[in-house]
Amino acid sequence: MFENLIKKSAMKSPWLFHINAGSCNGCDIEIVAVTTTLYDAERFGFKLVGSPRHADIVVVSGPVTMQSKERLIRTLAQVPEPKCVVSIGSCPQSGNVFKGSYAIDGPLEKYVHVDVAVAGCAPKPQAIMEGLYEAAQILEEKREMIRKAKKGVKGSGVIEVPAAAGTAQVSAAAAPASTAAPESTEAAPEAFAAAEPAAAAAVESTEKEVASK
Amino acid sequence: MIVLKYLFNALIFPGALFTILAGFLLSGLDRKVIARMQRRIGPPLAQPVYDFFKLAGKENIVPAAANVTAYKLAPVLSFVSLAFIMVFIPIFSFSAFSSKADLIVILYLITIPGVALIIGGSASGSPYGAIGISREMVTMMSYELPFVLVLLAVAKKAGGDQLVFSLKEIGEWQAVNGSMLLHWSMIPAALAMLLVIPAEVGTQPFDVAEAETEICEGPLCEYSGAPLAVFKLSTCMKMFIMTGLFTAMFLGGIRTGFAGTDAILFVLICCVVTILCITTIHAITARLRIQHLFQFYWTYVTLLALVSLVLVWFGL
Numbered sequence: 001m002f003e004n005l006i007k008k009s010a011m012k013s014p015w016l017f018h019i020n021a022g023s024c025n026g027c028d029i030e031i032v033a034v035t036t037t038l039y040d041a042e043r044f045g046f047k048l049v050g051s052p053r054h055a056d057i058v059v060v061s062g063p064v065t066m067q068s069k070e071r072l073i074r075t076l077a078q079v080p081e082p083k084c085v086v087s088i089g090s091c092p093q094s095g096n097v098f099k100g101s102y103a104i105d106g107p108l109e110k111y112v113h114v115d116v117a118v119a120g121c122a123p124k125p126q127a128i129m130e131g132l133y134e135a136a137q138i139l140e141e142k143r144e145m146i147r148k149a150k151k152g153v154k155g156s157g158v159i160e161v162p163a164a165a166g167t168a169q170v171s172a173a174a175a176p177a178s179t180a181a182p183e184s185t186e187a188a189p190e191a192f193a194a195a196e197p198a199a200a201a202a203v204e205s206t207e208k209e210v211a212s213k
Numbered sequence: 214m215i216v217l218k219y220l221f222n223a224l225i226f227p228g229a230l231f232t233i234l235a236g237f238l239l240s241g242l243d244r245k246v247i248a249r250m251q252r253r254i255g256p257p258l259a260q261p262v263y264d265f266f267k268l269a270g271k272e273n274i275v276p277a278a279a280n281v282t283a284y285k286l287a288p289v290l291s292f293v294s295l296a297f298i299m300v301f302i303p304i305f306s307f308s309a310f311s312s313k314a315d316l317i318v319i320l321y322l323i324t325i326p327g328v329a330l331i332i333g334g335s336a337s338g339s340p341y342g343a344i345g346i347s348r349e350m351v352t353m354m355s356y357e358l359p360f361v362l363v364l365l366a367v368a369k370k371a372g373g374d375q376l377v378f379s380l381k382e383i384g385e386w387q388a389v390n391g392s393m394l395l396h397w398s399m400i401p402a403a404l405a406m407l408l409v410i411p412a413e414v415g416t417q418p419f420d421v422a423e424a425e426t427e428i429c430e431g432p433l434c435e436y437s438g439a440p441l442a443v444f445k446l447s448t449c450m451k452m453f454i455m456t457g458l459f460t461a462m463f464l465g466g467i468r469t470g471f472a473g474t475d476a477i478l479f480v481l482i483c484c485v486v487t488i489l490c491i492t493t494i495h496a497i498t499a500r501l502r503i504q505h506l507f508q509f510y511w512t513y514v515t516l517l518a519l520v521s522l523v524l525v526w527f528g529l
């Protein structure tokens with residue numbers, strides 16, 4: 001009965017949960033800036049929430065350090081479907097200035113399918129906002145896919161995690177101040193993502209059970 | 214016929230449906246106005262509706278550590294008790310159901326959402342929930358005392374010699390003698406009530422139990438999907454019920470003569486009260502610590518209510 005309203009609401013009220021996977025805090029400050037008076041993400045319905053269970057969009061910053069890896073996977077598994085993952089900054093994409101360090105185990109695509117990647121070091125709030133807005137549109141598509149999958153295979157109990165049309169890239173062009181972003185490394189994780197989503201999805205669904213215990 | 218009438222009262226007007234719609238309006242207005250106060254554009258007025266339906270469409274994860282029955286029934290309990298309170302609150306001249314002890318019934322029913330939150334939080338098996346419910350209990354204890362004193366002051370004022378707990382009679386008394394707010398001895402009680410409302414609803418300076426930046430929204434930490442949607446809806450409904458109770462108790466003397474215009478006026482006054490006591494306080498304060506909240510309510514707010522009670526007792 002309320003199908004249309006739910007459909008419309010899915011992209012009008014995306015709640016964000018922020019995971020810091022070893023970020024230098026530069027990106028975190030920019031994420032906070034998005035919700036402040038000047039940029040006011042709340043006008044699109046974005047809201048930072050405190051618990052991953054309430055989230056629709058998971059915002060990840062940082063190069064995925066060894067210490068944060070396990071927590072990252074467990075936290076991602078706690079987010080109810082449909083969900084989107086947005087990576088902020090060049091760190092989750094390539095490792096950025098931390099690339100080659102013994103302490104990091106990136107990129108983020110190894111663990112989860114990234115729906116939108118916002119490049120830059122740190123990206124401007126405008127760029128982050130555009131990325132989040134795009135993620136909100138993807139959210140709606142994903143919900144539709146899950147609904148169709150549920151209708152199609154009734155009773156099997158397995159919902160395939162739908163991959164959106166490919167990792168959307170928000171270019172750093174909106175953020176001229178952040179030209180330091182290593183553009184050339186962006187292609188590598190792209191290829192990675194193509195090979196991994198199935199594995200990542202498998203990890204996720206098993207982790208969901210682990211996390212709930 | 215009488216059964217049908219009560220069913221209509223409980224489910225549509227002024228029960229569940231009316232309360233939900235008005236609650237959405239107040240909650241949306243609260244978010245919009247606070248955004249304007251901070252010089253932001255703010256979310257659309259219908260944002261709480263979007264939030265509710267989005268949550269309703271999401272996956273519902275039940276944690277393995279949870280007690281499933283209590284976990285799922287807690288939001289329903291919260292919703293049902295709130296849907297029934299509005300039946301007891303007269304909308305100026307229109308009163309759906311009136312008994313001798315409206316205020317006492319309301320006092321009991323209005324604690325149930327808090328209790329439901331405690332049940333749900335403890336059933337979810339989360340340590341954040343455990344911290345949240347202990348804070349929720351302390352919060353409830355803090356505001357109940359001044360709240361009861363305010364109700365007593367109102368009951369004594371309207372009754373004269375004896376206490377009158379029927380909201381309908383209180384409304385009629387106000388129609389004859391002018392609204393409670395026009396009697397100077399009741400102004401401290403009205404102020405106390407305005408300060409009880411944000412704690413009861415759980416908004417900013419008094420939202421220690423659901424502090425999302427400290428304890429991941431406490432009792433709601435593990436909730437997702439539809440049960441969370443119902444809890445969020447309860448908050449919206451509570452907003453309307455508490456401001457509605459204030460309007461009925463302190464501004465009940467206004468009469469337009471028609472049920473329709475009365476209802477519109479009632480909601481408008483509720484909007485003003487919401488902006489006054491919820492939005493403004495939210496915009497200018499930061500979250501209190503739990504002991505400060507307890508101190509605040511048991512000293513200043515209780516004192517305000519007590520002043521009114523004593524004045525009324527001496528016949529002023």
Ligand code: SF4
Pocket residue numbers: 022023024025026027028061062063088089090091096097120121122123
């Ligand atoms: S992208 Fe730059 S600013 Fe962001 S976390 Fe990495 S090093 Fe810090």
